[in-house]
Amino acid sequence: MKEKIIEYLANEDFKELKSFLSDANEADIAECLDELDKNDQAVVFRLLKKDEATDIFARMDPDTQENLIETLSDKEIASIISKMYIDDAVDLIDELPANLVTRVLDNSSVTKRQAINEMLKYPEDSAGSIMTTEYAQLDEDDTVEDAFDKIRRKGVNKETIYTIYVTDSGDRHLVGVTSAKDLLLADPKTKIKDIMEENVISVTTNEDKEEVAKMFDKYDFLAMPVVDSENRLVGIVTIDDAMDVMSEENEEDFEKMAAMAPSEEDYMKESVFSQYKNRIVWLLVLMLSSIVTGKIITGYENAFEALPILVSFIPMIMDTGGNCGSQASTMVIRALATDEVEPKDILKVWWKEIRIAMLVGGTLAIVNGVRIFIQYHDLPLSIVIGITLLFTAMLAKSLGCILPILAKALKLDPAYMASPMITTMVDACSLVIFFNVALMLMNI
Amino acid sequence: MKEKIIEYLANEDFKELKSFLSDANEADIAECLDELDKNDQAVVFRLLKKDEATDIFARMDPDTQENLIETLSDKEIASIISKMYIDDAVDLIDELPANLVTRVLDNSSVTKRQAINEMLKYPEDSAGSIMTTEYAQLDEDDTVEDAFDKIRRKGVNKETIYTIYVTDSGDRHLVGVTSAKDLLLADPKTKIKDIMEENVISVTTNEDKEEVAKMFDKYDFLAMPVVDSENRLVGIVTIDDAMDVMSEENEEDFEKMAAMAPSEEDYMKESVFSQYKNRIVWLLVLMLSSIVTGKIITGYENAFEALPILVSFIPMIMDTGGNCGSQASTMVIRALATDEVEPKDILKVWWKEIRIAMLVGGTLAIVNGVRIFIQYHDLPLSIVIGITLLFTAMLAKSLGCILPILAKALKLDPAYMASPMITTMVDACSLVIFFNVALMLMNI
Numbered sequence: 001m002k003e004k005i006i007e008y009l010a011n012e013d014f015k016e017l018k019s020f021l022s023d024a025n026e027a028d029i030a031e032c033l034d035e036l037d038k039n040d041q042a043v044v045f046r047l048l049k050k051d052e053a054t055d056i057f058a059r060m061d062p063d064t065q066e067n068l069i070e071t072l073s074d075k076e077i078a079s080i081i082s083k084m085y086i087d088d089a090v091d092l093i094d095e096l097p098a099n100l101v102t103r104v105l106d107n108s109s110v111t112k113r114q115a116i117n118e119m120l121k122y123p124e125d126s127a128g129s130i131m132t133t134e135y136a137q138l139d140e141d142d143t144v145e146d147a148f149d150k151i152r153r154k155g156v157n158k159e160t161i162y163t164i165y166v167t168d169s170g171d172r173h174l175v176g177v178t179s180a181k182d183l184l185l186a187d188p189k190t191k192i193k194d195i196m197e198e199n200v201i202s203v204t205t206n207e208d209k210e211e212v213a214k215m216f217d218k219y220d221f222l223a224m225p226v227v228d229s230e231n232r233l234v235g236i237v238t239i240d241d242a243m244d245v246m247s248e249e250n251e252e253d254f255e256k257m258a259a260m261a262p263s264e265e266d267y268m269k270e271s272v273f274s275q276y277k278n279r280i281v282w283l284l285v286l287m288l289s290s291i292v293t294g295k296i297i298t299g300y301e302n303a304f305e306a307l308p309i310l311v312s313f314i315p316m317i318m319d320t321g322g323n324c325g326s327q328a329s330t331m332v333i334r335a336l337a338t339d340e341v342e343p344k345d346i347l348k349v350w351w352k353e354i355r356i357a358m359l360v361g362g363t364l365a366i367v368n369g370v371r372i373f374i375q376y377h378d379l380p381l382s383i384v385i386g387i388t389l390l391f392t393a394m395l396a397k398s399l400g401c402i403l404p405i406l407a408k409a410l411k412l413d414p415a416y417m418a419s420p421m422i423t424t425m426v427d428a429c430s431l432v433i434f435f436n437v438a439l440m441l442m443n444i
Numbered sequence: 445m446k447e448k449i450i451e452y453l454a455n456e457d458f459k460e461l462k463s464f465l466s467d468a469n470e471a472d473i474a475e476c477l478d479e480l481d482k483n484d485q486a487v488v489f490r491l492l493k494k495d496e497a498t499d500i501f502a503r504m505d506p507d508t509q510e511n512l513i514e515t516l517s518d519k520e521i522a523s524i525i526s527k528m529y530i531d532d533a534v535d536l537i538d539e540l541p542a543n544l545v546t547r548v549l550d551n552s553s554v555t556k557r558q559a560i561n562e563m564l565k566y567p568e569d570s571a572g573s574i575m576t577t578e579y580a581q582l583d584e585d586d587t588v589e590d591a592f593d594k595i596r597r598k599g600v601n602k603e604t605i606y607t608i609y610v611t612d613s614g615d616r617h618l619v620g621v622t623s624a625k626d627l628l629l630a631d632p633k634t635k636i637k638d639i640m641e642e643n644v645i646s647v648t649t650n651e652d653k654e655e656v657a658k659m660f661d662k663y664d665f666l667a668m669p670v671v672d673s674e675n676r677l678v679g680i681v682t683i684d685d686a687m688d689v690m691s692e693e694n695e696e697d698f699e700k701m702a703a704m705a706p707s708e709e710d711y712m713k714e715s716v717f718s719q720y721k722n723r724i725v726w727l728l729v730l731m732l733s734s735i736v737t738g739k740i741i742t743g744y745e746n747a748f749e750a751l752p753i754l755v756s757f758i759p760m761i762m763d764t765g766g767n768c769g770s771q772a773s774t775m776v777i778r779a780l781a782t783d784e785v786e787p788k789d790i791l792k793v794w795w796k797e798i799r800i801a802m803l804v805g806g807t808l809a810i811v812n813g814v815r816i817f818i819q820y821h822d823l824p825l826s827i828v829i830g831i832t833l834l835f836t837a838m839l840a841k842s843l844g845c846i847l848p849i850l851a852k853a854l855k856l857d858p859a860y861m862a863s864p865m866i867t868t869m870v871d872a873c874s875l876v877i878f879f880n881v882a883l884m885l886m887n888i
Binding site: 023024025027031148151152161162180181184185198199201216217218219220222239240243246247250251253254255257258259260266267268272273275276279280282283284286287290291293294295297298301304305308309311312313314315316318319320322323324326327329330331332334335340341345348349352355356359360363364367368371419420423424427428431 | 467468469471475592595596605606624625628629643645660661662663664666683684687690691694695697698699701702703704710711712716717719720723724726727728730731733734735737738739741742745748749752753755756757758759760762763764766767768770771773774775776778779784785789792793796799800803804807808811812815863864867868871872875
């Protein structure tokens, strides 16, 4: 598709391009626009159907939006903003540099500007920050007929009318919820209050947006009503925004679990230097611990000077410890993220991991014991390695499950208690075990 | 809520419990039922409103469903199945043991049984396997009025009527799509073909379900039409099922990246032994590689016999290499999963990682060089460590970005080319670098 557009641009047959665009899907067009170069972006954007332009604009990358805001006329900007949903407008403002922000606000209606400023007040990770203030809403005393009229009149510029919220005649308190489906199936004369579902699940503007996303997963909602402290309806979170929050949180966890500061940027778009910043901090922190490990080893110099072969097992013991630990920590971190495990379960989880560790460690011990005996015909050595592996596995899995839970209990992010952190901790301990077992059993 | 239910059960005031349940949310009830013990589950389930019971049943854990199927009467089972959506029924069948499967099928209508068997034919990861065959569908020649009648008649037992699919009068070919919203806003006399959106995005029954989930994310759909090879509409995938696929895939990636065989079970529910099985295989595989690393070290015995201090740096070099590598691999694996990076980008990505590696490695080299010089007043040693760290970082980040991309190119799962695999590979190489640099610069 991108190729096609570029071709049209090259041959300057804009009429063709225009009709081509009018048939294409908006999400696809937005994707292509992101990949075009600055000047073409404006050209193509101006060829879009007026009623589709705003929707496409909202789907574009921040850089593309910024670039267009720079090139478009005030009139064009005004028409985009006027059609834009509040939550999309707020996302735009969040990303733009100050000078362009003023340009956008100057070209938006007073009411729009007020609405945007309202939204910008909500804390960054709150439900308020991702909600939209455009939603279908009815009075409990409306009849189904009234409802249809209201929707016909206002419906078009509401972000979703599939879930319709019902407020009391007085202070817009949220009292019920109904759906386009129920309205279609109900008798026109019935009152909304008689067909609405009364126990409404809602969140307050300050609710953590991650919690809100989880509720979508649990309740299979298409939209979640957001109320203020007095249970007055102030907005809704739509499922597409909830899905975005979910995948954001996932990406962040992947990055944290690999010892990186999470970043909002896409991998290819993020600069080398900012990736460097995200990665170096943790590497330096983790390196500190290996100073300890180093010191420990020097403490056992006599051991491996007498028996240099011991050194050759250090990598195997360290890696196995690290891998056992990261298996446990990954499982526990995810279980914590999905609220399947809570801090109070710490002993249950630990007991589970200990049993797994005994099975895993036992197997590794036997397999290696045999292998080493065959390789070196040295029974004490294979016993030493076997015992070390068993204890290392148990230690690694214990740390791997306990540390994330402790982190959660201390209101820290469990995701940082993942592979890299666990590995460096297990290293030191496993080597202590190794050398001591060796000293005991191998008359050094 | 669970506590409340248990209390009601204890005092045997079932009338109270019944009304309590009728006010509660279905998802919440299902969650509580999962946590009650076998007998209570049946008692509570029988107190549910008939019209809610099926929906709640569909939301329960497989074990709870199985347990209820065992205890409920044929008549009760029949009434559940009759109200159940096809895709939920198929999920149920998938989880049940053979004897209960027959029990369920015997108690479902002929048409239902045929529909279920149809669905069971689709390959496990295909769109067909997660679609439902209940959807709102219109003929292009219907008027908006006809549409409302149809929906009023059939609407109730359709899984979603928010997106309505339009087929041609002949062979049910998918020709367009419209929405309850558009119908509400249109003039009753207009023909559907005049208001419908004609370029419909659809998937075939054999499409990979993960790809389908990604399309929901891109197009912000509430449902995706599924067609057969002749573009005949055969079903729809709803957004809640798409979300389930997404989170499944994410959990699997987390597990694969921690060197575990992915599992469908929840952490707490999965038995110790099956967790053991999921973890031990990769540990054994990865252990093989450390045999190599061991051999390498023995090859440099003379080096660390002459200079035992070298041994104490092995952990630091191994860990740093591992951490650098897993940072790169995590970023690239995720970028591959979201289609942001493709195999053809391999050189672009590698060049990016090399530059990051030079910054990261450089910093680590300087920080450690200085530290070691202060600690041991041994300039050659700090230079050796510095150079080793720089090259290790570059090597680790190269492997970390190249291996996942190669895996993808070879149609293997990149997620396995994560931290554990990279670490074990980097270990061997980084030690070779270390000892050779040492031998060169430290006249041993």
